[in-house]
Amino acid sequence: MPAPEASPVVILGAGGHAKVVIEILRDSRPDLRLVGLLDADPSPRSLLGAEVIGDDSRLPGLRREGVAKAFVAVGDNRRREALGVNLQEMGFELVKAVSPRACVSPSARLGSGVAVMAGAVVGAEAELLDLVIVNTGALVDHECRLARAAHVAPGCALAGRVSVGERALLGVGVSVVPGASIGADAVVGAGSCVISDIPAGVVAKGLPARPGEALPRGDLA
Ligand code: JB2
Numbered sequence: 001m002p003a004p005e006a007s008p009v010v011i012l013g014a015g016g017h018a019k020v021v022i023e024i025l026r027d028s029r030p031d032l033r034l035v036g037l038l039d040a041d042p043s044p045r046s047l048l049g050a051e052v053i054g055d056d057s058r059l060p061g062l063r064r065e066g067v068a069k070a071f072v073a074v075g076d077n078r079r080r081e082a083l084g085v086n087l088q089e090m091g092f093e094l095v096k097a098v099s100p101r102a103c104v105s106p107s108a109r110l111g112s113g114v115a116v117m118a119g120a121v122v123g124a125e126a127e128l129l130d131l132v133i134v135n136t137g138a139l140v141d142h143e144c145r146l147a148r149a150a151h152v153a154p155g156c157a158l159a160g161r162v163s164v165g166e167r168a169l170l171g172v173g174v175s176v177v178p179g180a181s182i183g184a185d186a187v188v189g190a191g192s193c194v195i196s197d198i199p200a201g202v203v204a205k206g207l208p209a210r211p212g213e214a215l216p217r218g219d220l221a
Helices: 014-028 057-065 078-091
Strands: 007-012 032-038 050-054 068-074 202-205 210-214
Touching: 007 014, 007 057, 014 032, 032 057, 050 057, 068 078
Parallel strands: 007 032, 007 068, 032 050
Antiparallel strands: 202 210
């Protein structure tokens, strides 16, 4: 149960990612009280006992009513980034959702609106910038740097000093050797093994991962 003085928080998104985030916040943030979910589909419904209360047009009103904290639970990297930036411009603080069943080094640095799921490990002096997702059971070792709105999917294994660019997506079970760099907006296919740098904006896949064609920008919108 939230403490009586808990701060109200609103979640954007009401899909699968939101379900995970709702449970993490309930488990780990007694300082927060969830006022509801806003979704592109505003039809009233319940998600794990949390209510969809409208779409993003409700945000200015909620802010005026004293809701000052928010979390963007939308998996699409570009959309999550855009929504997060908009919320910050409106004066919302983006809270973190870190599972109590994750293992996060005390020397790791986590930005605003970051999600770290159950079973994830984040090593010494790793840096997760705003709106990053480290998904279920992913390993992000020492001194990795994950740029804004990057997503490391379930079961990935990033060795030390890996760099992941803004909005890059590493699919389920991707492995990355120490020190490799993955460019902004790159997508690495599920199960791939990255043994050399991946340029920005490409899809790379395979063992070892090889870059294919550059993605048209719209593909990631
Ligand atoms: O601009 C928006 C917006 N755009 C899409 N504002 C708000 N408030 N909501 C938006 N949405 C909503 O995000 C959609 O209407 C939909 O309800 C939700 C996305 O749900 P979906 O289940 O399709 O995806 P997800 O983002 O919850 O989960 C994805 O990413 C996760 C990280 C999936 O790929 C999951 O498998 C993955 N674990």
